[in-house]
Amino acid sequence: MGKRFSRGPDGLGAPRKKQKVVHEAPTSEEVHASRQLQQLLAPTQDPARARHGLQSFKLFLDELLSSDPPNGDRIQILKGYLQSAKPADSDGDENLVYLPDIMQTWSYAGQTNNDNLMSAVPVVLALLLKLLSQSLDTVPYGLGICRTLLQKRQLELVARNLSADKGKAFIISPTLRMLKEAVSFDGGAIARPLFRARGFTLKSLARNIGIVHIGDEAEDTKRPSARTNAILFFLAAIKFLQPEAKKELLSQRDIVAALTRDVKQDPPYLLRELLSGLRNHVLLDEKVPREAKASLLTTSTLVRLSALYQYRSDAPADDEQSIADIAHEFLMTACTNPACGVLRQDSGFYPRGTDPNAPVPTVELEDLGLESIVWMNSFKAEVPVRNYTLANFLPNLRPWSSVKQSELITSVFRVAPELVAHYFLSNKSFTFEPKLSATWIGYAAFLFNTVTLPIPDHFCRASSFAELPPPTSIVIDNILPPPLNQKALARSLAQKSSMISFFATRILVVAIEKLDAAIKMHQDPSHSYKTVWAEAARRLVDEFCQRSPGVQDMINAYRAIPEGDVLHREAASRLLRLCYEVLPQVALMAKFDVSPLLETSLGRLSKQEVGDPRDVALSLKELENLLAIAGCSPGMRWFAASEGLSLSPFTMLLKVCVEAPYGVVLGTIREVLNFVAVEQQLVPAHDGHPGLVVLLEALQTLRQTHPDSADHVWAFLDNCLTRCANAPLKYVEKMQEMRQEVTETASQDVSESVVVSAVTIAMLEQLPFLATKPEGQAVLRALGIFLPKYLGFSATARESRPLLGFVFSKMAVHLVDNKGKLAKRGIPDGLQFTYHPWPPAEEPRPRAIRDLATEPEGGMRAEVFMDAEALKGMLSLPDGLEADHSALMRWSSKTADELVDEGYVTSLVALLVSEHTSIRKEALVNILKAATKIKQSEYEEKEQVWLLLSELGETARDKIHDGPLPSPIVAFACHALKVLRDPLSSLYPKVNAFLLHGPFWSLDRLPLVDEILSEDPVVGDAYYTQISWLLSYLIDGLRTPGDLELFHKKRAKGPLFERILTLAANPYMRLPLRTQLLRMLYRATSIDGGSTTLTTRFGIVNWLEAREAACTDAGEKAVYRELRRRIWETSDQDRVRGWSKGGIEG
Amino acid sequence: MAAPVKSDKEIAAEFTSYYLQRATKEFAEDLDKVRAADDFKNDAVQILVSALQQGTALFSPEEQRRIVTAADRPESKS
Known part of the structure; x- marks a missing residue:
């Protein structure tokens, strides 16, 4: 092997580091007497003896600390020693030195660079202070020792120990422990001077906080790292320091930064201490100024602490919180409590730098609308915020993978609404592309929570609205955050996986609810610039439509839901209902026939297929939603039974109402039924008449007393209801005939205003046909029970009793009537039931229906008496x-x-x-x-x-x-x-x-x-817009007898007049259109021969009478009446008289 | 004897439990797939449960009461 010069990252310093520090185990002896202790600790130049003495003292103290209760003899030995080592009290001299022998040994160690001794002294001092703090009578000794430490000679030794080489944790750690004991001794008695000497006592603190435990195994609680000791010292200081000193300490950036830098590796017990220490003594300390807290809670501190959400090295006991939970609580407090220095007051949906009350010249506002507000369109890509710390912190969280992180972000959004738009605009990487995974679901849940956040009060968190509306882009970003774009949402709705579609549906439900709230806020009557706010509301709706999937997508998604998935169906129907209620202009564009869905739902409910009563209640919610949609859509076919269904939707709904087995609240359904019944003239629309409740009540009574009979009447009833709805006038006319008959034959005066329901007449008409049917007898028997009750209730509802009696006598002929008992008994008296007169005075109807019914009625309401001039003013249009x-x-x-x-x-x-x-x-x-x-x-x-x-x-x-x-x-x-x-x-x-x-x-x-x-x-x-256009062009085009000819000419689909007059039968046609129609008639009366043609060819007089009868508004009735008079006056009266055989007279 | 009226809190708890039970029934197949997905770990169960039950927010307290108490009502008098 070749020679190698090792040059580590530390360069020349590296070889020195390699020198192995040899810790020779010190010797020791057991201590039996104070005097022995004195001798052991006496200053000596022999390091081994000095260590021997200190080690013996350490073991002595260890034992005292670990025995509970402490050994009395040993305490006495210690006290004896302390007494002997106590300086003679000379006038409270600050420079008195306690434990002079030990201090001298320390000093000697410093001079001779003896690491072992430099470590051994703070070891025993830390233990001694700990022990002395436990008993009140030993506190003075402890305080003396602490003050001794604050003397310059000792402070220098402390500083030297603290700044020992990084590798010498065995010196640094005990010194930090000693300081921790000192700063907290006697309730922080010397905390203030100790901090004053921070040049020594806090020496290298930031670095020492960074000396982490190294090794694969977790840090041993008995051998804490320098970092652990340093943090514990820091926390003790934070606990006992005065607010001003805390502020100073927290402003030490290096220390604060070091605190959390390695937080992920810290042992659980330290984290508990750290988080609770910072929370209790910094965050929640009201005396600590906000800026001091802010210097602790920087973005990087928050980001590092948020790493603890993934902390898994703890094994909390049952009654203990996990570190992740504690960190969550800490961050929640830090980020959402304005007193913690991070959260700043924002102005809701108005971004930083905008002045919503800045004066804009009225002329400009009128001419340019929203465009005159310079900042209105400036925040589509970027939003300046006041809460920059939070704005930088939030993107580091992972809301899709942790419920708590999601909760943290949405809690921040709640208190700092300005951040919502900023967050999503600056984090575009995460999309909502549907995928059946935990991450997507987590993200969807997070977005749901974001959308459900309330809109800030008056958009600006103030007590009243600002002059100008908030930027539309900000509002829409809060309603449908940018990841929820049209494409992603539409794809989610169309997913095969029904859960994804369900989640998307729910988000859209809350989004539309929020949109509704926002629109209402835009329409608040207190706005000064109403047109500008109205324009902003329109823009908001446009923007929403751009982001939301089309109604057709929602309809398709709804149709795709399996029958039994009542939860999903309820949500999807709720979404559609909201669309119709909040965005009718968009919803009505979609081709949606609600009837089949309504029928399915009714079919399921009336067959009682659903088992769990709660499921039934949920299905009824769905039904309610569908009914609301049906109320909004003019195309609803209430009285046409589709294939496969024996009853019409109206009767099925009636059946559901009557048979509702669990007493669930059916108010909405009953109201819808009643609304339709009145609209279709099945029941009288007089004030004070309970409407359909009469029939409902009779059916319910029948079901309670004769459940078998009840089942028989439905088909008959459906037939009558459908016939009556299709031709109500026929039955009204029949009723008038009967009234006359009663008046003539019984010479009873039946006043014109008191009538019976048209449907009753239809029942009478249909009764004879039952006998010919195979099951007719059973039905007739059932009707024999039902009809008297029904007519009885009708009488209670103040319908004409003589007329009812007449009707019943005719009915009785066909009913199964043994020995004429039934006919003899007649209609029972005094049948009581409670009802609210229609329209209900207090209970509001479902919204959609309410809208239809309370359409502003123009200025006609007051004009009950109308003359020719008024009629001309209203109906005559210039050429x-x-x-x-x-x-x-x-x-x-x-x-x-x-x-x-x-x-x-x-x-x-x-x-x-x-x-x-x-x-x-x-x-x-x-x-x-x-x-x-x-x-x-x-x-x-x-x-x-x-x-x-x-x-x-x-x-x-x-x-x-x-x-x-x-x-x-x-x-x-x-x-x-x-x-x-x-x-x-x-x-x-x-x-x-x-x-x-x-x-x-x-x-x-x-x-x-x-x-x-x-x-x-x-x-x-x-x-309806097109009808209105057509009518205005036709009115302009009706000027001469030649034109009139074109209007009444026979054509494939009937003469034009006929088709136009039929339009009025549409109950959804509103007053302006009805008036337009009357204008056309008025125009025709102005043409030579117009009135005669209208009368003889189109039965206009009867038409006007029927309109008048069907109309509930006195003003409108007067118009019909006056127009009838004009027609008579302008027609060829002789011809008309001849044509009508005297039926029509002026 | 009439049963004591349940507090809003009890109703909310019962409704949440019903909602979850209903949701897990309707989306059983999808839930199985999610459980088999790669990213199903650590907090995933908690996320799933919390995500499902947040839909209860769509129902007003009165609606929740209507649905929950439907089960308590006796069969109709028929």
């Missing part, structure tokens, strides 16, 4: 195609934009209905010229506008010589022009498709009527 001859001249100087956008072309087009041929011709030439001008311009929609005008030109070319163009055609052109200007219009696709059909239009067919009335609206929920 939209009025000729303005100057239009022929004015257009030529205008640009293409102005021509289209400012209506110059529209005015030209309107001239095509002029009575003068020359004007029409000139208009046509000008239209074609304008079309060319537009086509050659830079106008964005020039192609379509040109096409429209050219097609109009082609259509008009030959016709205008004979007379004006039909108004509907011209009105269509004018209205279509407006659509082409706005590509976002829901009609844009339809108008364009129409233009592409051919080069000219049929004059006989009214454009787009079929497309709007019968076809899919193409763009989501635009059905």
Whole structure:
């Protein structure tokens, strides 16, 4: 082997390190007397003797400390020695030296560089101080020794010991132990002077804290490392020092940094001491200033302590917390308690540097809206924060792999909401791409917790809203944090693994709930700049829709859930319900027919397939959600039983309600049923009538008394309900006939206002047909029990008793009635039940239904009495195609934009209905010229506008010589022009498709009527918007008897008037649209022969009567009444009288 | 005799237990797969349980009571 010069990393110093320190075991003897001790410890120049003495003393002290109770004789020996080694008290001299012999030996050791002795002295002093602190009468000795240590000679020795070579832990450790005993002696009596001498006592502390235990095995608690001793000394100092001194100590960066640097390898007991020491004497010490705490709790300290979440070397006893738990508690306090110096007050969703109350000129706000706020769009990629320590710390945690770390982050988010957006924007690496793994689930749970965090009060954690809204990007980042993007969420929903879809669904549920809360906050009435806040709310919804998966994805996910997974189904239906409630404009765009799902759910519930009653309750929650959706979607088919189901959804729901076996709360379902029943005119909509409750109550009573009979009535009931819902007027009319009959035959005056339910009449009508059916007899028997009860309850509900009696007498003929008992008994009296009159005054209805029912009713409510003038003011519209001859001249100087956008072309087009041929011709030439001008311009929609005008030109070319163009055609052109200007219009696709059909239009067919009335609206929920557009163009197009002819002409799908009038039967059509419809009628009455045609061809008088009867609003009723009067007045009365055989009179 | 009314805390505990039981039933197959995944170690069970049960937050205390007490009600009078 060749010679090798070892040069380790320490260079020249390395060989010296290699010198083996030989620890010769010192000799010792047992101590029996104070005097012997004195002799043993007497100063000597012989190191071996000195060690012998100190070692003997050490063993003596060891034994005293370990025996419990301490041996009295030995205590006496010690006291004797201490007495002898105590200096003569001369006037409280500070420089009195206790244990002079030992101090001298130490000094001698220092002079001779005797490591063994330098170690042996602090060893015995540490033990001695420990022992002396245990008994009150020995405290003065201890204090004397401590003060002796604070003398310069000893301090220098302490410092020298502390700064011994790193390898000489056997010197450093006992010295640190001695200092620890000294600083805590007698409740920290000398802590202050000891810290004052920090130049000596804290010498090399940072380095010593870094001298860790080396070796594969864990640190032996009996032989603690220098680091352990140093930390224990530090903690003792922290415990007993004054706040100011603590602050000074904590400002020593090297010491603070060293404390946690190697924390991962520390033994459990030390960590317990460290964490509880720092927590109790720094974090929770109110007297320690915040900045001192902040200097301890730096980002790196927090990061290192967070490594303890993975600490696994402890084996806590049952009653003990694990290190990970203690570290978690520590970090929770450190990061979420503002008194700990880390957490700073932020302003919620307003990032650092924004002033939400800065004045923005009102003009700018009005003109530019949100754009006038300079910082509104500045935080999409980066968010400045006040809590920079936490902002830097949080990304080091692993919330997906530890519940506690997740809890820590979300707790921080809760107290420092500004960090949410910052956290996700600066940590883009972790995605939400679905994968069935513990990590993904952990991450999903973390995101769920983040989304459920509340929105800070008024967005800014203040007592009122700021002037300006928070940046939309920040709000949306808090509602759907960036990892929850559309792609990841949609993929999660579509996952085969139902658990992933379940987790994504739940996150979306809480996100929409939060969005709802945020929108409401934007709509708060206290905002000063309401338009700006409203704009921000719209943006928020747009942003949400960009991040959230489409409703169709949610619907598909819902459909994919197996029947029995009630928990999952409940969550998915809840999500859809929230979509319909919070984002109706988006939800209605999706093609979703809730009926089949509702039917499945009803079918399952009514068959009682589910075993566990809690599952039934959960399924009822799902049902409630579906009902709410059904309430929101106009397409719900309540009275059409689909294949495979014997009953219609309405009856099935009724059945579920009646048969609900566990007394679960069914309030919502009952309300929905009642709502539908009133809307469909099954039951009277009078104030004070309990509505459907009558039927429900009768069915429930029947089920309780005759459960077998109850099963028989459902099919019959369903038949009656369906028939009645399909043609309520028929039964209302029948009822009126009967009323008259009763009045005439029984000469009882049945007042018009008191009626019976239409469904009762339907039951009467259907009864005869039962007898012919095979199971008819059983049903008739059941009805024999049911109907009297039902009619009895109806009477209780203040329906007309004579009329009910009349109905029952007719019913009884068909019922199985032995010896006429039934008929004799009649309707029972005094059947009692409790009910809330409809609409309920106190209990709020489900939200969706409430929205439908409480649509603002305009100004009509107050106008109960209406005259012709008021009717005209409300329903008469100015002629939209009025000729303005100057239009022929004015257009030529205008640009293409102005021509289209400012209506110059529209005015030209309107001239095509002029009575003068020359004007029409000139208009046509000008239209074609304008079309060319537009086509050659830079106008964005020039192609379509040109096409429209050219097609109009082609259509008009030959016709205008004979007379004006039909108004509907011209009105269509004018209205279509407006659509082409706005590509976002829901009609844009339809108008364009129409233009592409051919080069000219049929004059006989009214454009787009079929497309709007019968076809899919193409763009989501635009059905009603399109109807509104259609009605306005038709009103403009109804001007002359010739136009009227087009309106009542027979066509494949019926005359246009008929189809328009049918629209009113849609219970979801709101007041503005209904009014628009009436305007069209009013317009027709203004045309010669219009009213007569309406009356004789379309039964408009009956139609208006039926509308009036169905309407609950007195104001609206008055409009129908007045319009009826106008029709009579403007019609050919003789003809009408003849046609109606006197039925219609003014 | 009417059973004593359960406190909100009892209801919440019972509901959580029902929710977990229901979830483990519905997602049994997926849970098995997660248990077999590479990253299923240390705190994974705790994560899974906590993740599943956080869904109880979707139910208001009244809804929880409705569902839990459904089991306590006697069969209907029929």
